[in-house]
Amino acid sequence: MDxxxxxxxxxxxxxxxxxxxxxxILVVIGIxxxxxxxAISWEFIFSMPYNGMKAxxxxxxxxxxxxxxxxxxxxxxxxxxxxxxxxxxxARDTWMTRAIRLAIxxxxxxPSIVYGLFGLGMFVLxxxxxxxxxxxxxxxxxxxxxxxxxxxxxxxxxxxxxxxTVSASLGGTRWQGIRYIxxxxxLPGIITGTILGLLRAAGETAPILFTVAAFYLPRLPQSPFxxxxxxxxxxxxxxxxxxxxxxxxxxxxxxxxxxxxxxxxVAATVLRxxxxxxxxx
Amino acid sequence: MVGPKVLIKEVNYFYGDFxxxxxxxxxxxxxxxxxFFGPAGGGKTTLLRLINRLNDMVEGTSMTGRVLLxxxxxxxxxxxxxxxxxxxxxxxxxxxxxxxxxxxxxxYGLKLAGYRARGRMxxxxxxxxxxxxxxxxIKDRLDSPANALxxxxxxRLCIARSLALEPEVLLLDEPTSGLDPISxxxxxxxxxxxxxxxxxxxxxxSIQQAARVADHAAFLLMGDLIEYRPGTEIFTTPxxxxxxxxxxxxxx
Numbered sequence: 428m429d430x431x432x433x434x435x436x437x438x439x440x441x442x443x444x445x446x447x448x449x450x451x452i453l454v455v456i457g458i459x460x461x462x463x464x465x466a467i468s469w470e471f472i473f474s475m476p477y478n479g480m481k482a483x484x485x486x487x488x489x490x491x492x493x494x495x496x497x498x499x500x501x502x503x504x505x506x507x508x509x510x511x512x513x514x515x516x517x518a519r520d521t522w523m524t525r526a527i528r529l530a531i532x533x534x535x536x537x538p539s540i541v542y543g544l545f546g547l548g549m550f551v552l553x554x555x556x557x558x559x560x561x562x563x564x565x566x567x568x569x570x571x572x573x574x575x576x577x578x579x580x581x582x583x584x585x586x587x588x589x590x591x592t593v594s595a596s597l598g599g600t601r602w603q604g605i606r607y608i609x610x611x612x613x614l615p616g617i618i619t620g621t622i623l624g625l626l627r628a629a630g631e632t633a634p635i636l637f638t639v640a641a642f643y644l645p646r647l648p649q650s651p652f653x654x655x656x657x658x659x660x661x662x663x664x665x666x667x668x669x670x671x672x673x674x675x676x677x678x679x680x681x682x683x684x685x686x687x688x689x690x691x692x693v694a695a696t697v698l699r700x701x702x703x704x705x706x707x708x
Numbered sequence: 709m710v711g712p713k714v715l716i717k718e719v720n721y722f723y724g725d726f727x728x729x730x731x732x733x734x735x736x737x738x739x740x741x742x743x744f745f746g747p748a749g750g751g752k753t754t755l756l757r758l759i760n761r762l763n764d765m766v767e768g769t770s771m772t773g774r775v776l777l778x779x780x781x782x783x784x785x786x787x788x789x790x791x792x793x794x795x796x797x798x799x800x801x802x803x804x805x806x807x808x809x810x811x812x813x814x815x816y817g818l819k820l821a822g823y824r825a826r827g828r829m830x831x832x833x834x835x836x837x838x839x840x841x842x843x844x845x846i847k848d849r850l851d852s853p854a855n856a857l858x859x860x861x862x863x864r865l866c867i868a869r870s871l872a873l874e875p876e877v878l879l880l881d882e883p884t885s886g887l888d889p890i891s892x893x894x895x896x897x898x899x900x901x902x903x904x905x906x907x908x909x910x911x912x913x914s915i916q917q918a919a920r921v922a923d924h925a926a927f928l929l930m931g932d933l934i935e936y937r938p939g940t941e942i943f944t945t946p947x948x949x950x951x952x953x954x955x956x957x958x959x960x
Contacts, residue, residue, distance in 0.1 A: 519767065589804050596762060597817035598794035598873065607816070612807060 456685065463682025466675040472683065475645040480665055481673060483645075485680055490647055491655030492687065495639065496629045498564035499571055504621055506568075507575035511617075514576070515583040516605055528580075535573035540633040542570040547637040559652040563639025570634050571624040578620025582613040615702030622695035630688050632659040642668075658684040711779065713738035713907040714759055714877060719773035721754055723766070728754045730931045732773075736877075736924070741899060741908045743922040743939065745915065746954065750928040752911045756879050759909065760796035761789050777877070794821065797870030801882040801913075803862035805854035810846060813854045813865055817873045832872050840868035841898040860891025867898070877907045885913040896921055915955055919943040927951045 474484035518524045546566025556562040586609045594604030628634075640660040648655045662680045665672050712735035721729035729751045736742045744752040757763045758775055761782060774781045782792055794817065806813050814833050823829075833850065837843040842864040846857065854865060863883060870878060880899075884892040899908060899921055912918040918925055922939030927948070935942060935951045946952040953959055 589800070589802075590806060592762065592765065593800070593804050593806060594816075594820070595765060595790075596760065596793055596798040596800075597820060597869065598790045599817075599820040600790055603820050607819075608806060 459678060459681050459685055462675070462678035463680075463685075466679025467682060471679055476643070477645065480643055480661075480669060481671070481676070485656075485658070485661060485676075485683065487644060487647060488656040488658045488661040488680070489683060489687075491640075491657040492629055492659070492684075494560060494648070494655060495563055495567060495635065495657055496625055498560065499567040499628045500621070500625055502564055502568035503571045503575055503624070507572050507621070507624075508579060508617060510572075511576050511579040511583065512605060512610075515580045516601070516609070531573045531576050535577055538633070539570060539631045540636075542566055543634040543636050543638065545569070546634060551638055557652060558637070558639060558654050560639055560648060560655055561651045563635045563655075563657075566634045566638045567628040567631070570631070571628045574624035574627065575617075575621050578623065579613070579617040582616025582620065583609060585616065586612045615699045618702070619695050619699045622691055622698075626688055626691050626695075629691065630659055630684065632663050635660055658687070712736055712776075713778065714909070715774075715776040715779075716755070716758070717774045717776065719755075719758065719771060719775065721751070721758065721763075721771045722769060724768050728931055729758075729771075732933050734926055734933060734936050736907060736909060738907045739903055739905070740923040741903050741910060741921050741939075743918045743925040744909065744911050744928055745918040745925060746928040746934075747959070749930065751931045752928050753881055755928065756881055756909060756911055757798075759877065759879055760793050760798055761787075762793075762798065764789065790820075794873050795875055796877040796879060797873060797875035798879045799863070799866050799870055799881065799883045801885050803859055803866055803886065805857070805862050805865055808854060809851050810854050810857070810865060811850045813869050814872045817869065821873075836868040836871040837865075839871050839898065839902060840864040841894050841901075842868055858891075860887045860894070863887055863891070864895060864898070867895070871902075871906075875906065877909065878902065880908065880910040882911050882913040884917065892917075915943075915957075927954065929954070 471484045472489065473486050475486055476483040514524065514528065543566065546562060546569070550556045550562035550565050551558055554562075556565075590608045590612070591601075591604045594608050595601070599607075632640075635657055639654055639657070641654040641656050642664060644654060644656050658680060662677070662684060665680065666677050714736040716732055716734050716736075719729055719732045720727065732751075732755060744755055746752060754763065758771070759777075759782075763769055763771075771783075775783060777792070777795065781787075806816055808816075811833060814836055815829055818829065818832065834843060834847075837846070842861060845861060846865075849857075854862065857865060863886070867878075867880075867883065884895050887895065896917070899910070902908060903923070910921065912921065919939065922943070924936065925939045925942045926936040927934045927942065927946075927950075929950055935946065935948045937947070942951065943955060946955055
C-alpha cells in the first residue's frame with residue numbers, strides 16, 4: 428500500500444481513539460456541570476443538611492473532605508519524602524531494596540477497598556482509635572504513600588548524577604549535595620506526584636468507608652477522634668441509600684467534589700510549569 | 709629536593725573482577741603540571757579520581773596500596789574525606805555548572821564548608837575568576853545563570869569554582885575536550901599561571917596538549933604504568949617502544 432495512505436489511516440485510527448478516550452470524560456463533566464450548577468448556591472455549600480439530607484447543604488461533607496486531605500498530606504508527605512530520599516540516594520542496590528521497591532510499585536496498584544479493610548483492622552480495631560479522623564487519615568496516608576514514593580523517586584533519579592559528583596568534589600557531604608542541589612531540582616516532580624497522590628485520597632470512598640466516614644452527621648467535628656462526613660461517601664449515600672433524594676442535590680454534590688479535585692489538579696500543573704521554568708539544566 | 713606532593717604507592721584497583729590499575733607507583737612533585745596520558749581505558753581517569761577519593765562513590769570497587777598527600781595516606785580509616793576534597797579540587801571533562809548563578813557556583817564550596825564572611829566572598833570571587841582567565845569576560849554577569857555562559861566560559865567557571873577553595877592539588881580530567889581551540893588555549897595558559905601556586909595533575913585530551921603542558925608525564929596502557937619521566941624527555945625520546953608507538957600515532 429502507498430505509504431501516505433498508510434499514514435492517513437494511522438492518523439484516523441489515532442484520532443478516533445483519542446475521541447473515544449476524551450469524549451466520555453467531557454460528556455460526564457458537561458452533564459455534572461450543567462445539572463449541578465442548578466443546585467449550587469451559597470446555602471448549599473455553607474449550611475448543614477436537614478430533613479434526612481434531602482434539604483439544606485453539604486457543608487460538613489466539604490469540611491470533612493478538606494480535613495481528611497490536609498491530614499493525609501501532613502501524615503504522608505514527611506514520611507514519603509524522607510523514605511524516598513533514603514531509597515533513591517542512600518540505600519545500596521541489594522535484593523532487599525529491590526524487593527521493597529517492587530512492593531511499593533505493587534502497593535500503588537492495590538484496590539482501595541483493601542486499604543479500607545486494613546485501616547479497619549489496624550487502626551479502628553487493633554489500635555482502638557475507633558471510627559475517627561485519625562484512623563481515616565492514617566488509612567488514606569498509607570494508600571497515598573506508594574504514589575508519593577514512586578513518583579518522587581523518579582524525580583530524584585532524573586537529577587543528573589554529575590551534580591552529586593560535583594558537589595562531593597567541592598567538599599560536600601552526601602546530604603549537602605541532596606539538600607542544596609538534588610532536592611531543589613527534584614521538587615517540581617515531588618510536588619506533582621504528591622498532589623496526584625492526595626487527589627486520589629480526596630476522591631476515594633472505600634478507604635474511609637469503615638474508618639472515618641459518617642452516614643449523616645450534621646455538625647462539624649470537635650476532635651481528631653470524631654467521625655466526619657466526606658464528599659465521596661456522601662455522594663454514594665445520597666445516590667443509593669436514601670429514597671426520594673432530589674436529583675439536584677446529587678448533581679450538586681458531584682459538582683463540588685469534581686471542582687475540588689480538578690482545582691487540585693490545576694494547582695499541580697501550574698506549580699510544575701512554574702518550577703520547570705526555573706530549572707537550569 | 710622537596711618531597712613529592714602526591715605519592716601513589718603500589719596501587720591496584722578493581723571494578724568488580726576487572727583490574728583497572730596494576731601496581732602503580734609514581735611521585736607527583738609540587739607546583740608543577742603532571743600529565744597522565746595514554747589510550748582510552750588505560751586507567752587515567754581512575755588514577756586521577758583516586759587522589760580525591762571520588763571513586764568511593766562507585767559501588768563494587770576495591771583497591772590495595774596507598775595514596776599519600778604530603779606524606780599522609782588519604783585512605784587511612786580516619787581520613788576526613790570532605791576535607792580531603794577541599795584540598796584536592798577536581799574539574800571534569802564536561803563543563804558542569806551547578807544550577808544557579810555564576811556567583812552561586814563559585815561560592816558553593818565555601819558555603820558547604822560553612823563559610824559566611826561577605827567581604828571575603830567578593831575577594832575570592834574575583835581572585836578565582838581572574839586565575840581561571842574569566843574575570844574580564846563576565847565580571848558584569850556574576851548574577852546571571854551559569855548555564856547561559858558559553859561552553860568555554862562554563863569550563864573556566866568550573867576551574868574557578870575549584871580554585872575558590874584554594875586547593876593544594878588540582879585534578880583536571882580532559883578539561884578541554886568539549887572546547888574550541890581558542891578556549892583551549894586560554895585554559896592551557898591559565899594552567900601555566902596556576903602551577904606557580906598549585907600542584908596540577910591533568911588527563912589531557914590529546915598528545916599535543918600533553919606535550920604542551922607537561923612538566924612530567926606518565927604513560928598508562930591498559931592499567932600499567934609504562935613510562936614516567938619529565939615531559940621534555942618522554943615526548944622527544946621515549947624509552948619504551950609502546951610509548952613511542954603511541955606518541956608517533958601508530959596506535960591509539
